Amino acid sequence: MKKAIIVALAAVALMSGAQEKKEANMSDAEILKWKDGKKAVFMLEFDDSCVTHVTNAIPELKKRGMVGTFYINAGNGPFKNKQNDWEKEIPKMGMEYGNHTFTHKGAPTLEEVDKDIALANDEINKCFPDRKTPRLISFGQPGGVPWKITKEEFEKLLAKYNLVNRPSFFGYPFHAKTKEDVLKLVDNAIAKGEMGHHDFHGVGGDWLVTPMDIFTALLDKLEANKDLVWVTDPVSYHKYLTERKGAELKVVQKDAAQIKLQLTCKTDAALYDLPLTLHTKVPADWKECSVEQGKSKTSAKVEAGAIRYSAEPVSGEIVIKPAKK
Ligand SMILES: [Zn+2]
Known part of the structure; x- marks a missing residue:
């Protein structure tokens, strides 16, 4: 009996641990550790x-x-x-x-x-x-x-x-x-x-x-x-390592029409020019997105409720919208 309770408690602890870990690993917007999510x-x-x-x-x-x-x-x-x-x-x-x-x-x-x-x-x-x-x-x-x-x-x-x-x-x-x-x-x-x-x-x-x-x-x-x-x-x-360590990504606005992110980079853009790979969660009904950063605009397919895309390592806004059907 005692043993069964301990096992059950252990299982609950394990499950909540796994859940926490999953959430920590999948923040709403993050800079991936290595290029292209490798x-x-x-x-x-x-x-x-x-x-x-x-x-x-x-x-x-x-x-x-x-x-x-x-x-x-x-x-x-x-x-x-x-x-x-x-x-x-x-x-x-x-x-x-x-x-x-x-x-x-x-x-x-x-x-x-x-x-x-x-x-x-x-x-x-x-x-x-x-x-x-x-x-x-x-x-x-x-x-x-x-x-x-x-x-x-x-x-x-x-x-x-x-x-x-x-x-x-x-x-x-x-x-x-x-x-x-x-x-x-x-x-x-x-x-x-x-x-x-x-x-x-x-x-x-x-x-x-x-x-x-x-x-x-x-x-x-x-x-x-x-x-x-x-x-x-x-x-x-x-470049990737230095840029990532000197950068910060924050969600500043998120609604049904768009997600606005603020990317802040501390590296010198003249020498540190390798695009970073970003990962952002999007609403469940978005299938494909447009990603705008400065003058550049690309598209990204939604996979498992999120998109992965490249961003120049410069400070500024990134705007993500569902692609028009
Ligand atoms: Zn030598």
Whole structure:
């Protein structure tokens, strides 16, 4: 008898807990944690403009419509071996470039590394002539070379060149020693709902080589989980995260005719321009909605009583109305 009561009480407690959780998860209007409502983020980063990036890695990425970020050293031999590919062909394939300095010689002095970073940014801008400048560029510090500047000097350089320091190098064969270790990075990112990444040197050749079968197994795993994982580049990840943390979304009016939201963003719109993904509950009889933000107007289909849509990360009003029948 006593036991039955405890079980029943426990069940009630569980049910109300679940209910509360459901309501907390589904607020009337929210900025989703990651772009397009994905559960996790994954980034593929490639150092030193290895020739095998051009011959082995990029064709596999391209086949799957996946982005890789290449930390090029345009002043060095491997880059020059494939200069036309790096400068003309690869930027058209949807790949991203990061600053790994022009010559990978490190920071023997502040003056030298300043110049090496500036030259690398110039080269990246030359490869993407259609993009506005200044813009944020990812920075990957070259390893295995002297780095004789202070943390403060380094921070100043990053700010001077609009660079975003990437997460520390992590990859095969240093931190992940088997194919299973590499694949587990994706599972961990999904389980935590956070960002995971793998960094490469050679792929199927060159130096510090990741074997081809491990590389393609990772891409296949990401492709199999594409509904859960946002495969992106470090600057897009940084933008989304920074924008979301600096933004607030509030319902200011809600009636049968429209929902009015106030989006407040603290980020600098000139540099932080990646659309945020928003989620808003709408009245039960709305089937399709129009979403207006400033001069832009889009439509969104109602699913499970709510819409999901993109919004520019700028402060202002967003107006949602049922689409006219
Ligand atoms: Zn390197």
